[in-house]
Amino acid sequence: MGGIKYYSTNRNINEAGFIPFKGLVSFKDALMMGQAPDAGLFMPERIPNISKGELEDLREKRYFEVAHTILEKFLYGDIESDHLFKLCKEAYNFRVPIEKVHDRKYVLRLDQGPTASFKDFAARMMARLMGALKDEKKSLNILVATSGDTGSAVGEAFKGVKGINVFILYPEGEVSGRQKKQLDTIGDNVTTLAVDGKFDDCQNLVKMAFQDKDLTNLNLTSANSINIGRILPQMIYYFYAYLEKSEEGEKVLISIPSGNFGNSLGCEFGRRMGLPLHKLVMAVNENDEFPRYLNNGNYQKLSPSKACISSAMNVGHPSNLARFFELYGGNVDKSGKVHKYPDLKKMQTNLFSVSISDQKTRDTIKNVYEKYNVVLEPHGAVGWAGLEAYYHDNGDYPLSISLETAHPAKFPEEIKSLLGFEPELPESMKDVDMRQGCPIRIENDYLKLKKFLESTIENK
Ligand SMILES: *Cc1c(COP(=O)(O)O)cnc(C)c1O
DSSP states (O other): OOOOOEEETTTTOOOTTOOOOOOOBOHHHHHHHOSOTTSOOEEESSOOOOOHHHHHTTTTOOHHHHHHHHHHHHHTTTSOHHHHHHHHHHHOOSOOOEEEEETTEEEEEOOOSTTSBTHHHHHHHHHHHHHHHSOTTSOEEEEEEOSSHHHHHHHHHHTTOTTEEEEEEEETTTSOHHHHHHHHTOOTTEEEEEEESOHHHHHHHHHHHHHOGGGGGGOEEOOOTTOHHHHGGGGHHHHHHHHHHOOTTOOEEEEEEOSSSHHHHHHHHHHHHTOOEEEEEEEESSOOHHHHHHHHSOOOOOOSOOOOSSGGGOOSSOTTHHHHHHHTTOEEOTTSOEEEOOOHHHHHHHEEEEEOOHHHHHHHHHHHHHHHOOOOOHHHHHHHHHHHHHHHHHOOOOSEEEEEOBOGGGOHHHHHHHHSSOOOOOGGGTTGGGOOOOOEEEESOHHHHHHHHHHHHHHO
C-alpha cells in the first residue's frame, strides 16, 4: 500500500562527521523507530488536505468519527478504513467537554481520559496503531522512563493492547503518592519498576537497554512524545472544537499551553490540512525561548529549563521546534543549533507566542474563577492568559478556544491555596487513592534490569 512517507528533519545537515538520513520510511517504520537514525524527527512528505465540504459534513459527528476522517487522510495507505474506525472508537470512549467561559470564549477540556491529561488522546491512539501495525508473530516491548504523569498516560494507553508489554521505570522517591498509586495499579500487560534512584537514572537505564545488542531479540521500543504516532492524534480535537462552536466560514483563535510543542504542532498540521484558524497562540511559562525568537528574531537556546508551577511545560528547548522550523523552511537540531533560519515573517503571520509568569498564572486561576466561575489548573491558566495577551496586543476578539490540558484535581494544593477548595477528582480517577498496587522494586543497576527484562519477556 502506498501511503504518506516520512523523512528526517536532519536530512539536509551538511557537517563534517555527520551522516544525515536521506531516506523515506513508511508510517509503520516511523511509528516503530520513533526517531530517525540521524536523531532527526520524522515529518510527513506532504500534509493532506480536507476540503470545506468534507469539513462541513463532519458537523455534529462524534469525536471518534471526526478522528477517523482526519487520521484516514494520513493513514489511508497503512491501515484499512474499517480497522482504523474500530481503533478510533476504542481509543476515544470518554467525553470531550467544551466549557463556555464568556461570550464566544471557550475552554476545551482534554482532561476526561483515564489519567485526566491531554496526553491520553495521543497515547491511546498510538498504542492502538502500534498494536495494529506490529509484526503479528513477535511481541513488542515498550520501555519508558517517567518522572510521573507521562508514564501513567502511556501505561494506561497500552493496557490491554494485545501482543504488547509495557515496562515503566520511575524514581521511587521522586513521584507523588497519587502518581505512585496511578503507576503501580495499571496492571495487566503493564509492569512498573520502582527504581532506587533519580529520574535521570531511570532514563539512563532505559537508554542502556536500547543500546544493548544482547537485547535486540526482545524487540524493545520507546513511546516518547516525539513519535509521529503521537503527533497525528493531536490534530483531532482542534477540528472537533471548531466543528462544535463555529459558524460556517468562521475562523477560530486557538490557544495552547505549550512545552515541547507537540500539541501546538498538531494544530499547525490541522491548519495546513484546512482547519480555518484565525491564529495559533502558543502560550509558554517562563521558559521563553520561542516567544523571544518569534517576537525579536533572536534565537538563543534556553538552558537549563526553569521550574514553574505548570510543571509539565518546564522545557527549555522544545523538541518539536525542529518540526516547526522545518515547516517554515528552516532547520534546527536537537542541541539547539540553527542550520538555517525559517521564514520569520510567515511564522509571525500564523503564530502568536507569549511567556506567562507563575504570578500571572496564579492571578489568572483566581480571576477566571471569580469572574466566570470556571476552574483552571496551572497549565490551562497559561493557555487562558495567552488568549488575554493576544486580545490585549491585537484588539480583536474572535471565536476563541483555549485548551485545558490536565484536570484541576491533579493540583490540589495549588488550587486550594488560590481558590480555597479542593476540586473533585474526575470520574476516571475517583478511586485512585484506594487502589492497591505492588510495583517491582529494582536497584539502580543496569545488569539487574537486563536480567529482569530477559527473564520476564521470555516467559510472557
Ligand atoms: C505535556 C503537557 C503539556 C505540554 O504539551 P507539549 O505537547 O509538550 O507542548 C501541557 N500541559 C500538560 C498538562 C502536559 O502534560
